[in-house]
Amino acid sequence: MYEFFVILIPRHMPFLIEGALVTVQLAVLSIAVGIVIGLVVALGRLSSFRPFRWALTTYVEIWRDVPLIVQLLVIYFTLPEIGISLPAFAAGVLGLSLNVGAYLSEVFRAAILSVDSGQKDGGLSIGMSRVMIYRRIILPQALRIAVPTIGGYFIGLLKDTSLVSYISVSELLRNGVIIISNTFQSMQIYLMVALIYFVLSFVASILVARLERRLTPAYLRAGHITPAGAHP
Amino acid sequence: MAHVDNVMPGKTLLQVRDLKKRFGHFEVLKTIDLAIEEGKVTFLIGPSGGGKSTLLRCLNFLEKPSGGEITFDGERLCGEEAGRFACAPESVLRRVRTRMPMVFQHFNLFNHRTVLENVVEGPIFVQRRNRDEAITHAQDILRRVGLYDWSDRFPGQLSGGQKQRVAIARAVAMKPDLILFDEPTSALDPELVSGVLDTIKALAEEGSTMVVVTHEMAFARRLADTVHFVCDGVIAESGPPAQLFDNPRSERLKNFIGSILR
Ligand SMILES: Nc1ncnc2c1ncn2[C@@H]1O[C@H](COP(=O)(O)OP(=O)(O)OP(=O)(O)O)[C@@H](O)[C@H]1O
Ligand SMILES: [Mg+2]
Numbered sequence: 001m002y003e004f005f006v007i008l009i010p011r012h013m014p015f016l017i018e019g020a021l022v023t024v025q026l027a028v029l030s031i032a033v034g035i036v037i038g039l040v041v042a043l044g045r046l047s048s049f050r051p052f053r054w055a056l057t058t059y060v061e062i063w064r065d066v067p068l069i070v071q072l073l074v075i076y077f078t079l080p081e082i083g084i085s086l087p088a089f090a091a092g093v094l095g096l097s098l099n100v101g102a103y104l105s106e107v108f109r110a111a112i113l114s115v116d117s118g119q120k121d122g123g124l125s126i127g128m129s130r131v132m133i134y135r136r137i138i139l140p141q142a143l144r145i146a147v148p149t150i151g152g153y154f155i156g157l158l159k160d161t162s163l164v165s166y167i168s169v170s171e172l173l174r175n176g177v178i179i180i181s182n183t184f185q186s187m188q189i190y191l192m193v194a195l196i197y198f199v200l201s202f203v204a205s206i207l208v209a210r211l212e213r214r215l216t217p218a219y220l221r222a223g224h225i226t227p228a229g230a231h232p
Numbered sequence: 233m234a235h236v237d238n239v240m241p242g243k244t245l246l247q248v249r250d251l252k253k254r255f256g257h258f259e260v261l262k263t264i265d266l267a268i269e270e271g272k273v274t275f276l277i278g279p280s281g282g283g284k285s286t287l288l289r290c291l292n293f294l295e296k297p298s299g300g301e302i303t304f305d306g307e308r309l310c311g312e313e314a315g316r317f318a319c320a321p322e323s324v325l326r327r328v329r330t331r332m333p334m335v336f337q338h339f340n341l342f343n344h345r346t347v348l349e350n351v352v353e354g355p356i357f358v359q360r361r362n363r364d365e366a367i368t369h370a371q372d373i374l375r376r377v378g379l380y381d382w383s384d385r386f387p388g389q390l391s392g393g394q395k396q397r398v399a400i401a402r403a404v405a406m407k408p409d410l411i412l413f414d415e416p417t418s419a420l421d422p423e424l425v426s427g428v429l430d431t432i433k434a435l436a437e438e439g440s441t442m443v444v445v446t447h448e449m450a451f452a453r454r455l456a457d458t459v460h461f462v463c464d465g466v467i468a469e470s471g472p473p474a475q476l477f478d479n480p481r482s483e484r485l486k487n488f489i490g491s492i493l494r
Pocket of ligand 1: 255258260278279280281282283284285286287
């Protein structure tokens with residue numbers, strides 16, 4: 001016990017925290033790119049252009065059916081074969097965001113479809129274009145509906161970043177493994193790694209809850225209306 | 233069926249000739265001829281499924297007609313082009329819609345916008361009118377429909393009658409040439425109907441041009457300049473309300489009026 005707190009933690013924590021920072025960067029970048037991918041794919045799948053719809057549906061299906069770790073390995077090891085060599089970190093962000101983007105596209109699609117579609121007629125009837133109706137009427141409502149779910153995916157993503165250690169990104173888990181390979185103190189180091197993941201996720205869930213409260217608009221908070229798809 | 237409204241002077245704002253609308257193989261509008269004069273109030277009545285909503289939605293191209301010709305304020309919006317039926321480009325139709333907004337049975341307000349924001353959305357973001365002027369104008373309209381004090385509420389906080397009056401205000405804020413109403417009171421609790429009807433009546437008395445689909449026969453009778461009986465995809469009978477309601481000529485209209493009175 002004494003050794004753990006007084007010697008091991010001060011000795012190894014800085015290197016682990018260095019990894020944790022990379023973990024946070026991976027998660028934040030990947031969710032940001034994933035949101036963009038998810039939104040574009042959701043809109044594409046709702047468009048009337050068939051080949052487009054078909055291609056995007058295939059993407060979502062494939063990405064949901066293959067384990068994330070396999071996706072990461074495939075991206076990391078096949079891209080150089082076709083002449084694209086990405087640094088491990090970039091490959092990690094690419095893999096994670098394509099993965100979370102596939103899931104988020106379903107979230108956005110459901111959120112968009114849950115917005116009362118009579119409002120489209122309402123917009124058209126005063127001369128709004130379809131683009132304007134999406135930009136000003138449908139998407140603002142859909143995004144607010146999707147926020148809690150996106151928050152959940154972010155916390156999941158924070159933990160899934162640990163898989164990126166397999167493609168040699170020096171994030172939290174990999175730094176822990178490196179320490180263990182030098183010190184053989186598996187139990188203690190893994191405990192520290194676990195502790196840091198816990199703190200990260202815990203803080204993230206608090207931030208997400210706060211963001212959710214901030215973004216829940218008055219029209220959803222006030223009184224009796226609960227749009228379909230929103231949390232009761 | 234010949235029209236009886238040819239005695240009325242004034243400019244023809246909207247002219248419809250041989251309008252047709254099919255959904256797949258189902259011919260909802262068979263042949264519709266209709267002329268809307270400026271400053272007149274036209275009512276469309278008829279049995280459920282007769283095509284009233286479809287007709288109204290074809291007038292502002294929320295549904296694309298399948299044939300025929302529509303001319304609005306001298307501009308041809310659809311018709312035969314080189315032997316093929318075609319509609320004007322979407323940009324033209326959008327501009328027409330700003331001049332011919334529609335009020336729906338289920339209000340179709342923007343749920344995430346306040347009452348005032350709902351009303352100024354079109355003037356500011358579609359018509360690009362001056363912001364302050366648009367807001368002042370909108371507040372003015374809200375005062376007239378008795379909802380000025382509700383400006384900062386959201387649609388979800390309003391009664392159905394209030395929502396519908398906001399929807400009417402949203403249409404009026406466009407400074408339209410013509411307002412289309414599709415059963416504006418059908419979704420309302422009975423005690424809320426009269427408030428909305430009064431609002432429509434006030435607009436009519438100001439000289440607004442309106443086309444109203446309704447099942448409120450007493451209201452149509454009091455307010456209409458012309459009533460058209462829409463049934464099975466045609467206008468089966470037309471005329472001033474007294475003539476239509478008191479001396480229906482066709483069997484179908486007689487049956488319809490009978491069924492309403494019973
Ligand atoms: N989008 C659509 N696709 C297929 N059929 C439709 C569509 N819209 C309307 N119809 C059909 O067209 C017919 C006329 O419908 P419409 O809504 O115009 O009638 P209505 O006179 O407005 O009736 P109500 O008084 O019930 O509102 C109906 O049989 C309806 O089922
Ligand atoms: Mg109808």
